[in-house]
Amino acid sequence: MDNTDDQHITVQHCFPNNNASCRKEVRTGPGYLLLYIILSCVSVCTVLFNLLVIISISHFKQLHTPTNLLILSLAVADLLVGLFVMPLKTMQLFDSCWYLGKLACSISKIITGLLVLASLYNLVFIAVDRYVAITDPMFYSRTITVYKMSVCIFLGWTFCLLYVIIFMYFNDHLTPSQMYTRCYGECIVFVQFSWVIANMLFFFLVPCSIIIILYSLVFKVARHQAKAVRAVRNGASNNNGPKVSSSSETKAAKTLGIVISFFFAFWIPFYISSLSVKSLTTLSMVWTVFTWLMFSNSFVNPLIYAIFYPWFRESVKCILTCRIFESSSSRFNLYRDHS
Template sequence: MFPEGNTFSCATLRNQVSRIFLYAFLSVGIACTVVGNFLVVLSIAYFKRLQSPTNSFVMSLAVADCLVGLVVMPYSMVRTVEGCWYFGALFCQLHSSLDVLLCTASIFHLSCIAFDRYYAVCNPLIYSLKMSRSRVALLIVICWAVPILISFGPIMLDLHIAGVDILLPQDVCVFLVNRIYAVMASMVAFYLPMAIMLVAYWRIFKAAKRQARQINSSKKQRHRNAMRRERKAAKTLGIIMGVFLIFWMPFFTVNIVDPFIEYSTEVVVWDIFLWLGYINSSLNPFLYGFFNRSFRRAFLMFIGCRVCMPGSSSGMELSHTKKDPNELRALYLWQSNSIFIVL
């Protein structure tokens, strides 16, 4: 990763034009992350219609992603563009701790939402029992407590680099980890939540598909509608898992492999994979919020300042769609971070 000897300099080789372009591009990503997730927090906090057990997870997720954009991404942007770390060794540790904490918390919330939707769709009769307010609160505490344990403790005490004999320049902030921490932290922060999401979403899709066929098998037109909705459900589920895997799998794969190949992964590769993970926090409010018409309307009301107009209230209806009572039996309000798939 770093050349031998004392001639190493972290000074960037990028020209002025490329630096300006990178600053502009990454700044847009940071702004989207902060604004998008802040809109999610505002919408759930203001509109009573959006205050549900699942949306408690969504709100906490948005807080984590918003903090990624506020306290992690700006400093990572400077490090990526300039090639140097200007903020001191202590803040490097703090920044790395916050990076691991907030990104892990974001991933944990995604798995909790998948778990919540599994009970809502596959075990609706016991959903209110399994997802009571106290249990939702406990799961949210876990979503923050476990990331704190695997971030601040090991990193601030330098346990994550125990046995690593690579000496880095003082003006470089690279998150090196030993083999034990790399494997254990990656398993807890990514692979375990990924397994939960895969199992939950697969069972949700199978249950929704089975229910749609049972309800619509008697009429050809309704059967065609059911098949069309099944394809929509499959597409949406594929987008959810596809985005999550595409943007986080590369980073955690390299994070495990790098200590076993003597830390030979190039810095540019780390930067690309790390920013792919950050992009996931940028996309969460768009991927999860904008798939839901109630969230879309709430966002538009805040953007257009319509919440300040006379007649608007926190208890107003956010969905214009009215369902026939006979169709409600065929309605699955399946939401993954507030995505509704109607089957």
């Protein structure tokens, strides 16, 4: 097995005329070709799905709400992951060399960290938004506006950017002069174990706890409201009324289960692997696999938060049938069939 794998890896040098050049591993063969096709498809679908979300919310005035603004922010982060991060990681997976220099390496790491963390914290904001909207709808409708939500989103992106810059600085990766590379043509991140712990705290345990607690409370309130509606309907119809609330409870449980399950499935392996050793490098194959699993969350997010919404299906129909180019398309009623 090992001999067969070695036949598909050609060892060269990134810069043949430079004595300090890194060794270049070019992976070929049917298995690597299939992997390349799969990763490319994931990247393309991530861009397309999130682009549909962005176009829908940006174009149709009916969708200009605080909640949809959060979904838009999430879609922007996930689209950029599919457009920038995934192709870059795919190329590095099949050609280990970095040809763009140390400055571009530093910038790429900052952008990657920003997009991944912004995507995660948008999920947290969505959880907070849903909790406030369901537990206190009157307060939500009076207080939460598009402007205030825009400010929250801006502050969230700013916080993520500041954290990534601080993270890169203290791990000596912020500027080309700080970066340590073992050879010419290398772009990797060495992470101090203390920062692994800090990263796990601020960008896994805290967001994860918030999401679990808020969605648990949302589900509890939704069940309570469903029971109240069922009691009213049963009383009005002498127990012969439709049992709509039961299906509502089932749908709520299913949606929240999907949200939490995918979140854990994509993020837990990455952070568990980050604790397995005291010295980490982005060249590790285990790190690569679990990083790609985390990136795949950007592919699934639009499916969870948008594609199951009736308005999204209606807007996609308008986009794919080119009705979006009609002069009055921005004022289409996307809820008419679901009111």
